[in-house]
Amino acid sequence: MKELFVLAEHRxxxxxxxxxEMLTKxxxxxxxxxxxxxxxxLGHDVKEFAKTLADQAxxxxxxxxxxxxxxxxxAYQRVLSHLISERKPSLTLVGHTAYGVDLAPSLAAELxxxxxxxxxxxxxxxxxxxxxxxxxxxxxxxxxxxxKSESYVVTLRPGTFEAQEVKPLGGETIExxxxxxxxxxxxxxxxFFEPPAGEVDISAADIIVGIGRGIRDIENMPVVxxxxxxxxxxxxxxxxxxxxxxxxxxxxxxxxxxTVKPKLYIAIGISGQFQHVSGMKNADLIIAINKDPKAxxxxxxxxxxxxxxxxxxxxxxxxxxxxxxxK
Amino acid sequence: xxxxxxVKHVPETAEAEIVVDESGKRIRTEDLVFAINEWDDxxxxxxVLLKERLGGSVTIxxxxxxxxxxxxxxxxxxxxxxxxxxxxxTFEGSDAYAIAxxxxxxxxxxPFNLIxxxxxxxxxxxxxxxxxxxxxxxxxxxxxxKKIELKEGFARVNRELEGGLEEVVEVKLPTVLAIQTGxxxxxxxxxxxxxxxxxxxxxxxxxxDLGLREEEVGESGSWxxxxxMFMPPVEKEAEILTGGLDEIAAKxxxxxxxxxxx
Numbered sequence: 237m238k239e240l241f242v243l244a245e246h247r248x249x250x251x252x253x254x255x256x257e258m259l260t261k262x263x264x265x266x267x268x269x270x271x272x273x274x275x276x277x278l279g280h281d282v283k284e285f286a287k288t289l290a291d292q293a294x295x296x297x298x299x300x301x302x303x304x305x306x307x308x309x310x311a312y313q314r315v316l317s318h319l320i321s322e323r324k325p326s327l328t329l330v331g332h333t334a335y336g337v338d339l340a341p342s343l344a345a346e347l348x349x350x351x352x353x354x355x356x357x358x359x360x361x362x363x364x365x366x367x368x369x370x371x372x373x374x375x376x377x378x379x380x381x382x383x384k385s386e387s388y389v390v391t392l393r394p395g396t397f398e399a400q401e402v403k404p405l406g407g408e409t410i411e412x413x414x415x416x417x418x419x420x421x422x423x424x425x426x427x428f429f430e431p432p433a434g435e436v437d438i439s440a441a442d443i444i445v446g447i448g449r450g451i452r453d454i455e456n457m458p459v460v461x462x463x464x465x466x467x468x469x470x471x472x473x474x475x476x477x478x479x480x481x482x483x484x485x486x487x488x489x490x491x492x493x494x495t496v497k498p499k500l501y502i503a504i505g506i507s508g509q510f511q512h513v514s515g516m517k518n519a520d521l522i523i524a525i526n527k528d529p530k531a532x533x534x535x536x537x538x539x540x541x542x543x544x545x546x547x548x549x550x551x552x553x554x555x556x557x558x559x560x561x562x563k
Numbered sequence: 564x565x566x567x568x569x570v571k572h573v574p575e576t577a578e579a580e581i582v583v584d585e586s587g588k589r590i591r592t593e594d595l596v597f598a599i600n601e602w603d604d605x606x607x608x609x610x611v612l613l614k615e616r617l618g619g620s621v622t623i624x625x626x627x628x629x630x631x632x633x634x635x636x637x638x639x640x641x642x643x644x645x646x647x648x649x650x651x652x653t654f655e656g657s658d659a660y661a662i663a664x665x666x667x668x669x670x671x672x673x674p675f676n677l678i679x680x681x682x683x684x685x686x687x688x689x690x691x692x693x694x695x696x697x698x699x700x701x702x703x704x705x706x707x708x709k710k711i712e713l714k715e716g717f718a719r720v721n722r723e724l725e726g727g728l729e730e731v732v733e734v735k736l737p738t739v740l741a742i743q744t745g746x747x748x749x750x751x752x753x754x755x756x757x758x759x760x761x762x763x764x765x766x767x768x769x770x771x772d773l774g775l776r777e778e779e780v781g782e783s784g785s786w787x788x789x790x791x792m793f794m795p796p797v798e799k800e801a802e803i804l805t806g807g808l809d810e811i812a813a814k815x816x817x818x819x820x821x822x823x824x825x
Contacts, residue, residue: 247724306730310703332690334724337682338706341694345660350786353659353689367787370795371687372576376583376590379790394725422703422738426731429721443824449577467825476577479605479745485727492723500824507577521822523815524801528580532795539818540801541811548811555812559825 238271241328243316244278244289245335247307248428251285254331256399258392259292261358262329263402266294269360271326275407278315280305291404301414309338310423311416317346318415324387327365332391344389350382351389356396365390373509374532394491395514434486436470443469444498446489446516449476450505450526450545457482459549460504466556472496474512490515505545508533525549564619564713566610567673569666569680569692570603570638572631576685583792590792599634602681606742608749609711610679611642617713620644622673626654626665632765639763640756641749646763651770653777658785659687663695665780668773671700675737677718682707682741693741703734706741 242262245252259275266273275289275296282298289296297319303311316339320328330336332354344351350365352358356377357368365382367390382388438444445464451457464471471487478488489496490512501519505526506512513536516522524537525545534540541548574595582591599607610621621643625631628650635646649665657665670678678700680693690706697704709729710721717736721729723743734740770777782788804814819825 308732309705334707334722334730337690338694338704338722341659341691342698342704344786345663345695345698351660351691352787353691366790369688371792372574372581372590373685373688374795375576375581376792377795378792380787381790382787383785422735423705424733426719426733428724429729429731431727431729467819475744481748488727491725493727495726499822500819521818521824522801523818528578529803530580530794534801534803535795535797535799537801539815540803541815542803543808543811547808551808551812552815555809555816556825559816559820 238269239274239323239325240266240269240271241274241276241320241325242293243276243328243330244285245331245333246279246282246285251288252331252333253399254333254392254394255289256292257394257397258329258331259289260400261392261397263292265327265358265360269326274325276316276319278304278312286409290407290409292402293405293407295408295410298409298411299414300411301416303416303420304414306425307335308420308423308425309342311420312339313343313346315415316343319412320347320349320387326387328387328389330389330391332393336391340389340391347387349387349389350385351391352380352382353391354393355390356393358390370510373507375530393510395510431485434484436487438470438472438487438489439494439496441470441496442498443467443500444472444489444496444502444516444519445469446472446474446501446503446506447477448474448504448506448512451477451482454480454482456546459546463502463549463553463556466553466560467500467502469500474506474509503533503537504549506533507531508536564613564617564677565622565675566613566619567622567624567670567675567678568603568607568610568638568643569678569696570607570623570625570634571600571681571684571686572597572625572627572634573600573684573686583794587791588789597630597633599637600681600684600686602683602685602742602744604749605744605746606679606681607638607641607643608747609742612747613677613713614642619676622647622675624649624666624669626650626657626662635765636757636760637752639760640752646765648765648767649769649773650767651780653770653781656782656785656788657780658787659689659691660695660786661780661784663692663699664784665773665775666692666696667699668775669768670696677737678739680739680741682743690741693739697739700739702737702739704739704741705732705734707743708740709743709746711740
């Protein structure tokens with residue numbers, strides 16, 4: 237029987253959402269190619285996780301080893317390359333996450349199994365595996381095919397497939413003896429680190445003015461600070477602004493920052509890569525200002541202004557201030 | 564500390580409008596400005612900072628056409644000592660796996676303690692090259708690196724996870740570290756530096772020099788082949804507000820008022 241693997245991702249006692257998204261897509265694909273859907277769970281004392289996963293898959297393979305308690309790319313790779321070599325799944329799905337990107341490329345290279353990363357869709361067309369990815373910061377999509385192989389590895393972009401509830405499948409749970417014979421030599425997990433929180437919690441704000449690369453220089457910050465002031469909102473940003481040190485890390489909205497759900501989010505000079513959009517797409521109202529009419533942010537926003545932000549933002553600020561004084 | 568940095572010469576597209584060309588497999592690049600990949604920029608800076616603190620050398624390696632010399636020269640001006648460009652007609656169509664194989668051949672016999680790459684490239688965004696390269700070299704790696712502390716025989720690094728969280732891991736040297744943006748503040752190039760860098764040599768190596776076979780590179784040596792490029796389907800589109808600045812501002816204020824936001 238053919239098999240399709242989904243690598244369960246978990247951290248600090250929780251199965252991460254991307255796991256359920258992959259199981260949803262995995263179920264669809266496994267039916268299409270007539271394969272069993274197998275969740276692969278590596279960890280330590282993870283019986284509870286196994287129960288949850290068994291509801292969503294034909295079977296769960298558990299490898300329990302103290303050295304797998306926290307993610308470790310070296311340990312994970314050794315176990316997975318063993319499992320893939322033994323069972324030859326048609327496809328192994330891994331999350332395109334901080335863990336997945338640390339693992340999938342070296343695993344695929346070790347096994348010489350074709351890999352496609354950061355996919356937003358995939359399908360078997362006959363024997364070929366075809367994927368859709370985004371390039372140039374989400375401005376263009378690519379349809380690509382993988383070279384013919386018995387087995388593939390694909391990393392899926394988190395948040396792309398909606399995890400669907402299923403009637404519990406009651407999959408079987410199979411414990412596999414840990415293939416880790418020798419010590420993990422090269423890599424050691426030490427601890428988690430949470431950067432200290434600042435004085436403003438953007439996830440609690442009703443009105444957020446989000447700024448991006450388009451702001452160009454720290455000298456230009458007063459332009460958006462004034463708008464935030466006129467709106468009674470707080471400033472937040474996309475990654476480049478934090479990278480340049482213009483705003484602290486705790487103001488970053490997106491995958492590697494915070495998820496926000498304000499009543500109003502004004503995106504200024506933000507192109508709208510998925511990493512940012514995934515952190516703000518659930519705002520009640522999104523207004524985007526960007527001079528590139530094809531910027532992906534306009535696919536997330538309710539209203540858009542295609543203009544130079546340094547012209548629009550002061551005009552808007554003045555209008556808001558006029559509004560206030562006329563009251 | 565001898566550090567090798569792998570860099571890529573890419574079009575800057577963050578604020579540019581992108582058009583797919585007639586082939587349907589590439590974008591039009593005539594009007595785009597090319598520069599060092601943003602992630603590699605931070606990797607280069609990290610290497611130069613290490614050299615300034617610990618001595619040693621910085622070697623830059625790229626796979627790319629002659630135009631990529633522009634990026635290499637800027638790297639040399641920023642403090643790199645040597646530059647190597649790997650180029651061959653047969654390299655065209657290479658995916659991240661094939662690129663890693665090409666880099667591997669060029670790097671395996673060079674002296675190094677550390678290899679730095681960007682965590683991903685702003686064009687094709689595979690986020691693979693550094694990790695595959697490490698596997699081919701038989702050394703460990705860490706990706707999404709936000710902080711490096713070098714210790715005796717190992718590096719202690721912070722990796723960026725999701726939701727503002729980081730993890731601290733220790734990796735034995737030599738290692739490949741794939742750098743996340745924001746790890747440092749890349750310096751600007753001085754005019755003097757650029758002038759001096761013109762005198763530094765760029766070594767150029769091709770397929771045969773590297774001992775590679777044609778089928779190992781290009782499309783035949785790749786895992787993945789682009790079939791077509793297309794603009795992302797529009798599921799939802801913002802209503803674009805038009806008019807003069809004052810008019811646009813008034814429309815926004817009206818929308819906000821309707822929702823009780825002002």
